Amino acid sequence: MTAVSGEQAVSDSYDARALQDKWQARWAEENPFTASEDPSDPRPRSFIVDMFPYPSGDLHMGHAEAFAIGDVIARYRFGRGENVLHPIGWDSFGLPAENAAIKRDSHPAEWTYANIETQAESFKRYGIALDWSRRLHTSDPEYYRWNQWLFTRFFERGLAYRKDGRVNWCPNDQTVLANEQVVQGKCERCGAEVERRALNQWYFKITDYADRLLDDMRELEGKWPERVLLMQRNWIGRSQGADVHFAVEGRDEPVTVFTTRPDTLYGATFFVVAADAPLAEELCAPEQREAFEAYRVQVGRLTDIERQSTEREKTGVFLGRYAVNPVNGERIPVWAADYVLADYGHGAIMAVPAHDQRDLDFARTFDLPVRVVVETGEADPAESGTATAGEGTLVNSGPLDGLTKTDAIPRIVDVLAERGTGEGTVNYRLRDWLLSRQRFWGTPIPIIHCPGCGEVPVPDEDLPVRLPDNLRGADLAPKGVSPLAAAADWVNVDCPRCAGPAKRDTDTMDTFVDSSWYYLRYCSPDLDTAPFDAGQVGKWGPVDQYVGGVEHAILHLLYSRFFTKVLYDMGMVSFTEPFTRLLNQGQVINQGKAMSKSLGNGVDLGKEIDLYGVDAVRLTVVFAGPPEEDIDWADVSPAASLKFLNRAYRVMSQAAAASEPGTDPASGDLELRRATHRTLAKVTEAVEAQRFNVAIARIMELVTATRKAIETGPGAADPAVREAAEAVAVTLSLFAPYVAEEGWELLGHTGSVAVGNWRVPDPALLVQETVTCVVQVASKVRDKLEVSPDISAEELESLALASEKVRNSIGERQVRKVVVRQPKLVNIVVG
RNA sequence: GGGGCCGUAGCCCAGCAGGUAGAGGCACACGACUUAGGAUCGUGCCAGUGCGGGUUCGAAUCCCGUCGGCCCUACCA
Numbered sequence: 001m002t003a004v005s006g007e008q009a010v011s012d013s014y015d016a017r018a019l020q021d022k023w024q025a026r027w028a029e030e031n032p033f034t035a036s037e038d039p040s041d042p043r044p045r046s047f048i049v050d051m052f053p054y055p056s057g058d059l060h061m062g063h064a065e066a067f068a069i070g071d072v073i074a075r076y077r078f079g080r081g082e083n084v085l086h087p088i089g090w091d092s093f094g095l096p097a098e099n100a101a102i103k104r105d106s107h108p109a110e111w112t113y114a115n116i117e118t119q120a121e122s123f124k125r126y127g128i129a130l131d132w133s134r135r136l137h138t139s140d141p142e143y144y145r146w147n148q149w150l151f152t153r154f155f156e157r158g159l160a161y162r163k164d165g166r167v168n169w170c171p172n173d174q175t176v177l178a179n180e181q182v183v184q185g186k187c188e189r190c191g192a193e194v195e196r197r198a199l200n201q202w203y204f205k206i207t208d209y210a211d212r213l214l215d216d217m218r219e220l221e222g223k224w225p226e227r228v229l230l231m232q233r234n235w236i237g238r239s240q241g242a243d244v245h246f247a248v249e250g251r252d253e254p255v256t257v258f259t260t261r262p263d264t265l266y267g268a269t270f271f272v273v274a275a276d277a278p279l280a281e282e283l284c285a286p287e288q289r290e291a292f293e294a295y296r297v298q299v300g301r302l303t304d305i306e307r308q309s310t311e312r313e314k315t316g317v318f319l320g321r322y323a324v325n326p327v328n329g330e331r332i333p334v335w336a337a338d339y340v341l342a343d344y345g346h347g348a349i350m351a352v353p354a355h356d357q358r359d360l361d362f363a364r365t366f367d368l369p370v371r372v373v374v375e376t377g378e379a380d381p382a383e384s385g386t387a388t389a390g391e392g393t394l395v396n397s398g399p400l401d402g403l404t405k406t407d408a409i410p411r412i413v414d415v416l417a418e419r420g421t422g423e424g425t426v427n428y429r430l431r432d433w434l435l436s437r438q439r440f441w442g443t444p445i446p447i448i449h450c451p452g453c454g455e456v457p458v459p460d461e462d463l464p465v466r467l468p469d470n471l472r473g474a475d476l477a478p479k480g481v482s483p484l485a486a487a488a489d490w491v492n493v494d495c496p497r498c499a500g501p502a503k504r505d506t507d508t509m510d511t512f513v514d515s516s517w518y519y520l521r522y523c524s525p526d527l528d529t530a531p532f533d534a535g536q537v538g539k540w541g542p543v544d545q546y547v548g549g550v551e552h553a554i555l556h557l558l559y560s561r562f563f564t565k566v567l568y569d570m571g572m573v574s575f576t577e578p579f580t581r582l583l584n585q586g587q588v589i590n591q592g593k594a595m596s597k598s599l600g601n602g603v604d605l606g607k608e609i610d611l612y613g614v615d616a617v618r619l620t621v622v623f624a625g626p627p628e629e630d631i632d633w634a635d636v637s638p639a640a641s642l643k644f645l646n647r648a649y650r651v652m653s654q655a656a657a658a659s660e661p662g663t664d665p666a667s668g669d670l671e672l673r674r675a676t677h678r679t680l681a682k683v684t685e686a687v688e689a690q691r692f693n694v695a696i697a698r699i700m701e702l703v704t705a706t707r708k709a710i711e712t713g714p715g716a717a718d719p720a721v722r723e724a725a726e727a728v729a730v731t732l733s734l735f736a737p738y739v740a741e742e743g744w745e746l747l748g749h750t751g752s753v754a755v756g757n758w759r760v761p762d763p764a765l766l767v768q769e770t771v772t773c774v775v776q777v778a779s780k781v782r783d784k785l786e787v788s789p790d791i792s793a794e795e796l797e798s799l800a801l802a803s804e805k806v807r808n809s810i811g812e813r814q815v816r817k818v819v820v821r822q823p824k825l826v827n828i829v830v831g
Numbered sequence: 832g833g834g835g836c837c838g839u840a841g842c843c844c845a846g847c848a849g850g851u852a853g854a855g856g857c858a859c860a861c862g863a864c865u866u867a868g869g870a871u872c873g874u875g876c877c878a879g880u881g882c883g884g885g886u887u888c889g890a891a892u893c894c895c896g897u898c899g900g901c902c903c904u905a906c907c908a
Binding site for chain 2: 013184226227230231234235237239241257258259260261272312314337338339340341343344345348349350351352356357358359361427428429550553623624625626629630631632634635636637639640641643644647682691693694696697698699700701704707711772774776778779781784816817818819821824825827828829
């Protein structure tokens with residue numbers, strides 16, 4: 001439409017596609033979001049990282065939300081004039097690429113790098129304020145070389161080692177998995193039921209860091225979501241207790257058990273060994289061999305899920321042997337059972353049925369004795385079937401009799417220690433991180449196995465150990481051993497130590513190794529002498545704000561914390577926690593369910609962008625609710641977002657047409673000026689509190705106020721209107737970058753609106769001349785008074801008592817008390 | 832079995848260091864402008880905060896219990 005004579009043409013709506021093309025080109029040319037390395041740059045630095053994507057295809061709704069949210073935070077920092085490092089990279093090793101290569105008879109790199117290009121273009125279109133000069137891909141030899149270098153350092157420090165173990169095996173992906181990658185007995189990636197296999201595998205000794213991983217969480221308190229901290233605490237599972245050594249008849253070495261209740265030692269009436277532990281096999285007496293073998297077969301048939309059902313009846317078998325209680329010399333029978341886990345503690349327990357429900361269930365099933373040793377005042381467990389675990393007084397416990405549970409624990413630990421039959425200890429649920437994988441598309445483990453020298457790390461100067469490029473298609477099919485084993489010319493090498501014939505390790509690393517330190521690489525992505533430049537990391541790190549999904553609450557976040565601590569110990573970084581603050585965005589769902597092909601409820605990001613434009617889609621996902629909550633696409637409306645953006649655009653363009661940039665707002669309409677500055681204050685507050693949806697609501701209010709000022713108030717030429725329109729452009733730049741840039745330019749400014757233009761509200765315009773005071777009688781609102789904000793309590797009280805409405809309301813009743821909270825409330829208590 | 836989070840208008844959500852239940856949006860209804868409008872503008876409608884107790888002058892906000900939904904964890908000795 002054409003505006004009235006003398007004014008510039010003002011259109012009703014903007015052309016999203018045109019703005020996107022225009023500003024994308026402008027950003028590509030001017031790079032306004034590139035971090036500065038200039039040491040003399042006085043701006044405070046800030047380091048904002050989004051969890052880097054896996055290149056599975058094009059970006060989807062989930063990325064749209066996560067990156068829109070991360071970008072709000074980054075853009076706010078840009079707006080405040082900080083020197084922001086907001087990089088991007090790709091987590092580009094992993095199984096899907098390999099599976100795609102097998103299917104298409106190609107190389108995983110082809111699929112991977114094509115997808116990366118697609119995603120990179122989408123990120124650009126999506127207007128994320130990224131520093132493209134620091135882009136990295138973990139599947140580049142220039143990157144994974146440093147995985148190998150770090151592995152070698154870990155190996156030298158004894159933090160990377162090989163051992164035999166019964167490991168998790170995914171029959172579908174044909175590879176082992178870390179404990180963290182097994183969710184409810186299933187493969188975290190493909191959902192196949194995980195099996196157990198005895199294999200020799202590489203591990204990182206994360207258990208050495210259990211205490212620090214736990215203790216350092218104190219500094220994350222309040223900065224990370226509480227539930228993530230809780231999940232990590234539970235995962236590490238520290239428990240204080242004691243090791244107790246039980247002599248077992250016919251065995252030279254005693255068998256150690258871990259218990260959190262050493263005070264109940266006198267109540268141990270039997271002894272249980274995990275049925276699947278080698279120890280059970282060893283302890284089994286010849287006459288019980290047959291029964292034991294039968295039981296083992298029976299247990300082996302159960303899946304982990306069946307086995308872990310708490311509803312299940314207890315099962316087990318007597319091994320025909322006796323253990324000796326170190327404190328009273330009592331002989332107690334040794335059983336094997338599957339309720340004792342082979343890989344927790346020592347794989348064996350002392351059973352105290354009176355005070356442990358599981359032991360009691362077992363005792364009742366097999367008619368074993370139950371002896372109360374802590375008198376808690378509750379019913380006898382042998383009768384009630386309920387074990388007692390509360391506070392109480394010790395009985396039937398020899399020298400411990402009469403002590404409380406709390407006093408007995410240290411006492412018995414001392415006694416055990418004196419006699420050398422036990423000691424206080426701490427046990428963890430956390431196990432070492434199994435890092436080898438029998439698949440191709442990952443970082444080769446830089447170890448050479450030499451018949452003479454053993455495990456020899458590949459010398460640093462020979463890194464990277466590149467993946468052979470002659471394997472493709474069917475060569476990569478999973479066969480239970482790494483596809484690399486088939487590449488004879490790759491596998492067979494000379495030992496770096498003795499130069500004799502040797503073989504490369506053919507496993508590749510878990511891709512979580514790649515993501516455990518990538519954020520550090522962003523500080524010096526092209527460095528070819530070290531994984532990262534310690535000086536640069538010292539300037540940028542740690543990451544100020546990390547943004548990503550809660551699905552990594554344990555896996556990636558725990559591993560990254562571990563790596564950071566190891567790097568700290570190596571003197572390579574000066575901090576011990578990688579991510580100062582963490583935000584977990586919710587999921588985008590549709591009609592109450594996760595989007596999926598089978599449900600047919602998927603929402604295509606590209607289509608939404610074509611329909612409504614990038615800004616409207618971004619605004620929609622951020623406005624939908626608090627960032628950590630899920631968004632149901634059925635509840636939101638990008639059409640409404642577009643409507644609002646059009647209004648904002650119109651306001652900016654009308655203001656631009658009616659006044660000149662640089663106009664002094666001081667003479668402008670006071671009411672609108674107040675609204676503008678209140679909005680600036682509230683948007684700032686909301687953004688800092690990460691309530692981005694609220695921040696947008698505040699901008700909406702300002703747009704409405706400005707629109708009304710133009711249409712029915714002082715008119716578009718009023719200086720306050722320009723001030724308001726500029727505030728709209730600046731605040732909107734966090735959420736709708738294209739419209740904001742365009743509006744800013746229309747308003748006569750050059751350079752990106754997003755950089756350095758955030759405004760501080762004028763405090764003089766924030767003070768209120770009068771406030772509404774509510775007068776209550778018996779807590780019910782009876783009158784409202786307009787009063788000065790600095791009215792005194794006495795004055796307000798007499799004003800309130802003088803009100804006719806209030807007097808009528810009090811009537812005959814007596815005033816008992818007057819509560820005054822000046823200037824907003826008076827409550828008159830009557831009786 | 833253990834632990835956590837969340838229940839506020841028809842819907843999505845604000846408000847929560849206790850003090851007038853509503854900022855914003857969707858939907859709906861009516862009206863204005865219009866040849867028309869699924870455009871624009873205006874007006875309106877709607878809950879007493881899942882339920883029951885407690886603390887308090889005063890509770891959506893704090894505490895206890897309970898119901899419902901979601902998530903995590905699960906024989907960890």
